[in-house]
Structures are given as structure tokens and as C-alpha cells.
Amino acid sequence: MTPEARHWLDLIQGLALPHSVRVMNVCGGHERAISLAGLRTVLPPEIALIPGPGCPVCICPEEDIYRAMRLALDEHVLLVAFGDMLRVPVNLPRTEPRSLDAARAAGADVLPIASPMDALVLARQHPEREVVFFAAGFETTMAPVAAMVAQGLPDNLSLLLSGRLTWPAVAMLLESENPCFDALIAPGHVATIMGPEEWQFVPHRHALPAAVAGFTPESLLAAIYSTLRQTLEKRSFLDNCYGEVAQPGGNTTAQRILKDVFDVVDANWRGIGVIPCSGFNLRETHVAHDARHRFPDQPNASRRRMGQMPAGCACAQVVMGKISPNQCPLYGRGCTPKNPVGPCMVSDEGACRIWWASGVRDREATPV
Template sequence: MDEARRWLERIRALPIPPRFRIMNVCGGHERTISMAGLRSLLPAGIELIPGPGCPVCVCPEEDIFQAIRLALDEKVTLVAFGDMLRVPVNGPRSEPRSLEEARAAGADVRPVASPMEAVRIARDTPGRETVFFAAGFETTMAPVAAMLAEGVPENLSILLSGRKTWPAVAMLLADGQKPGQQPGFDALIAPGHVSTIMGPEEWRFVPGQYGLPTAVAGFQNASLLAAIYSALRQAQSGRIFLDNCYANVAHPGGNPQAQALLDQVMTVGDANWRGIGTIAGSGFALQPAYGAQDARRRFPDCSDPQRRRAGEMPPGCACAQVVLGQIYPNQCPLYGRACQPRHPIGPCMVSDEGACRIWWATGVREPVSPESVSSVESP
């Protein structure tokens, strides 16, 4: 706490511009910022914008629908990380629209906390197919790759929906350079956990190509405040670089063993992000050598082709705009009205890494119109 207070005092001692927008990519960062009330402690003019760091929020609707149909039609045991069970898809109310509803309809759907739980369930039920619906970013894909490299039971297959983090930020910055456009943020706080796997260097393109102050941060208040201070100092001095404010954990080069496992087990290609569209080089898929464990090959008829559209959000839901940092959670037309944690309409209200769920949990209950605010309503 003393260290965090010192960083806050350093920030307050700086000359703060009228408006300085910092995007925090990671959902874990947003949770720390909101739970600690950092927005209310920072000087006026500093805006912290939640970014695209919620894997549950961007998991394509067609992948979730595919998991639902596998559980219902193929009579498999479908396992997934807990947050995925409540993410809704568009569809008739007469049909299950989430894995949780599929379980209520009789499907064998189970939450897991780690890939090894999926292995254990498959081994405990050798006469039944088990499908692991694996959605997540690099920090999740690395242990999934390790699991497959070590070998899995023959009755376990993977429905993979993994994404890389940096291409989404690159897309936002590239869009900001189009004629008549500008980036929606002035600095970036890069995700610490991803950097522990892939290395902080992965984020050098932000200051190098786009000239934006960038700092890798951990999940303690002190690390986040240090990153905010670094971004402000970089902007004021004009010396723009990548600063590692999580150096005790995110080491140069990242985790070579984890990277080697990812390369061994997975390939990277273009991939759809829910409500956003296809982002080049952003999706993980299984290498051909692991095709026998690919649920899409093992159950080729489990997905209705009519459902493979552009990963749309439900009507009226602005989760895609929240994920892209274009609006704040309580500016969504459905926030706090039709969409609440007990009855989520959009994925951002489901996950503990979703900005809408985080804001609701920290006491922001009143929706506002996008036109009525110019900066964040502090949780």
C-alpha cells in the first residue's frame, strides 16, 4: 500500500493534460482498477479505458453454438471454463441459448478450472466422449498445448477457440491511422500475464510503429500506478518506449518452453472475434499432427452452417463497442436495464474479466447515454 501511495503521489505531482486516455488491455487490470477505485483517486483528465482483454467476451457466437449442439446432439461430456457456461447466443427462447441452459435440458456439461480437469474427466469415463471447449488467450492456450503435448486419453477432443491478444490492439491502432480517424487512446497498459508467456517485447510495435507510450503492468495497484506514471512521463518528455513495470515476473523473452509448446501444438491464422469480425493472425488452431484431437474433425456435423455468421452480438447489445474501447460499459443501451449479471444478454456481463460485469460488481448500476458523458463514470 505504501508503494502504491508513493506512485499516486508522483502522478499527482505531474502536470496533467486536460485529457489523457490510457487503454488497459487486460480484464484483470480492469478488475484491479475498479475494485481499488483507482479512477476516483487519479487526477482529472486521466481516463482509463477497458480494452479487448476478455476472451469470453470475444469468443465467437458460432463456437459457443457449436459447443451447445455437441453437448445436446452428440451426447458427449462437454467441459469448459466456468465463465463460458453462461454466455448467451442469439436464438429462439424455445431452444437452449447457453451451455448452462443446455445442461438444464439434460446435456452433460461441466465447468473446469484447468485443462488437467478435462483429462481427469475423460479418464474417469472411458466409454464416453469428452469434449473440452477451450477458449482463452495465450496464458490459457499454453497449458492447453502442454496438455496435448503430454498426451491425452483417446476419448478427449478439443473444441479450440483461442485468440492472440496483440493483433486486436494492432487492429485498433491501424484503424486509427485511416483518413479521418484517430486512435481512441493516447497510451497503452499492456497485459502482464500474456507478457510472462510471450515476452514484453511483443508490445514494442505500439511505441515503435504508432508512437504511443506503452507499459507492461502486473495486477497490483502499485504496478498499475507505476505504468500510468510511466505513460504520463513518456508523453511529457517525448521519449516514447516500452516500459516493463512487471519486470519481476514478465522477463525478457517470456517463457521459451511455453512458446515452444504453442508452436509444437498450434498454428496461428485469421480468426473471428465476436461482434468485431475477422482479425488477421489472431487465432489458434491445432497443428495437423494433433488433428485426431480436433473436435471439429471428430464431429463434423455438429455445427449448423446457417449459424456460422459474423459472430454477432444480441440486438441492442454494445459489448463489441465496450471491448474496442469505443464506449464505457454503462453507456451500453442495455446496461443495468435488460442486461444484468443474473440475466446477461451480452458476454461482457458474464465473465469476471468482462468490463460490464466488473463495473456492476463495483457498484456502477446506473446506465448513461453516450452523449451525456465525455469521460468515464468512476466506479
């Protein structure tokens, strides 16, 4: 542990916390950093760090993954997606392909890519093929996707868009009858794009402490300390503990491109439902590159399983912070990274996958 991290940890351990404090970290990258650094093992037991809804693979609607599979299998397009998306299972009989990986094994042309530019390169390399980029992600992913669209796409490249904004999910949790956290660690990468001020609604509207954090133990511990101090002093404000990167106002160029290319629409989150004004959709000026417009018959509406998780899977409760990953009935019992049942065990930003990778093997009873 670095001297700076030790400093913040000493300050946290010196606080006289009269009760438990539940601190939600929204970002999957934060959860990975917390687990890799072992912060839960050194913090006082009164502090509960709760993973939140910051995994785009985990909340990508099941019907979008199914649509991507059918495009690859039935329309014979070259389907490209970020690597994690290929392994997410959908609700189908075991006799049928149940993921993009399985569709590829069945003969579909499905390729993993690492960046939006890879989709552009493939489309230019294969002008004779229809290329569909299944683009799932939050603001930090959607900004380069929007920039690619703004610069002009080849005629044979279309987008199956499943982009989401982060803050509406947190707002939905706070507006529920029983919010599951007392303070918030806001995502540093999103704040870099959209500006830290986007999270002012947490203290202003809900009177909860909040702090923007980066991805080092030092920044995370500073943000945790800030929210705990706010809790003890009974005052709530937004603290920016990632100020060297997340500047006031954010990246205005990225914000402008996002606004020029996308409309903000109501959107479905897997296992959660439709959250108002939480999704990105291509604007009418770019509809020619919308895969839903180009291939309007996919999928059959009667097949859709809107937002459902597989039977027995509690990923939705994990994403919403209602239970910890090892309280899911399937955690480590039929659901592991090698054989995932739910999306939270697939992605590197999924809480179940992160906990398993960090060595958590014991299961806890699910709260009633």
C-alpha cells in the same frame, strides 16, 4: 493504500497534464484490479482509464458457443468448459436453449472445469464417453492446453478450440482510422509467457507510450505514471513495470510448446470480425483430437451468426474501448450479472460485470 501506491499516486497527481489522456488497459485482470482498488476515483480527471479487448469470454465467437451446445445436445458428448463460458447467451429464440447452462438444463452433459487438467481427468474417468473440452482463452490459458496436448491425450478427448492471441486485437485498434487511446498498459500475464518485447510495436510502429503492468495497485500506478511521463515528454518506449515476473524473452518453454502444438491462423472475434493471425488452431499432427474434425457436421453453416452480439447489446464497442460499460443501452436495464444479455456482463474479466460488481449503477449517454 500502501506507501508505495501512495508514492506513485502523488507523482501522478503532481504532473501538469495539459489535456486528457486516454490510457487503455488491455487485460480483464487489470480492469478488475483497477476497479477493486478504486483507482478511477483517485486519479486526476484528465486521466481516462479505458477497458480493452482482454476478456476471452467476451470475444469468443457466438458460433463456437453454438457449436459446443449442439455437440452436447446432438452428439451426446460430455462437454466441459471453463465456468464463465456456460452462461454466455447465443442468438436463438427464447424457446430454445440459449447457453451451455440452458443446454445442461435441457439434458445435455455439460460440466464446468477450473483447469485443462480437469478435462484430462474426466476423460480418463469416463473412457466409454466422448469428452470435448471447449477451450477458450488467451496465451496464458492456451499454454497449459498446449502442454496437455503435447504430453498426449486419451483417444476419447478432443478439443473445441477457441484460443486467441492478444496483441493482434490491439494492433487492429491502432491501425483503425480513429484509435480510441493515447497510451497502453500491456497485460502482465501475457508478457510473462510471450515476453514484454511483444508489445514493442506500440511505441515503435505507432509512437504511443506503453508499459507492462502487474496486478497490484502499485504496479498499475507505476505503469500509468510511466505512460503519462512519456506523453508529457513526447517520447514513446516500452516500460516494464512487472519486471520481477515478466522477464525479457518470456517463457521460452511455453512459447516452444505453443508453436509445436498450434498453428496461428486468422480468427473471428465476436462483435469485431476476423483479425489476421490472431487465433490458435491445432496442427495437423493433432487433428485426431480436433472436435471440428471429429464432428464435422456441427453446426449447420446456414445457422451461423458470425460475430453478432444480441440485439441492443454494445459489448463489441465496450471491448474495443469505444464506449464505457455504462454507456451500453442495456447496462443495468435488462442486462445484469444475474440475467446477462451480452458476454461482457458474464465473465469475471468482462468490463460490464466488473463495473457492476464495483458498484457502478448510473448510466451515461452513449456518444453519438
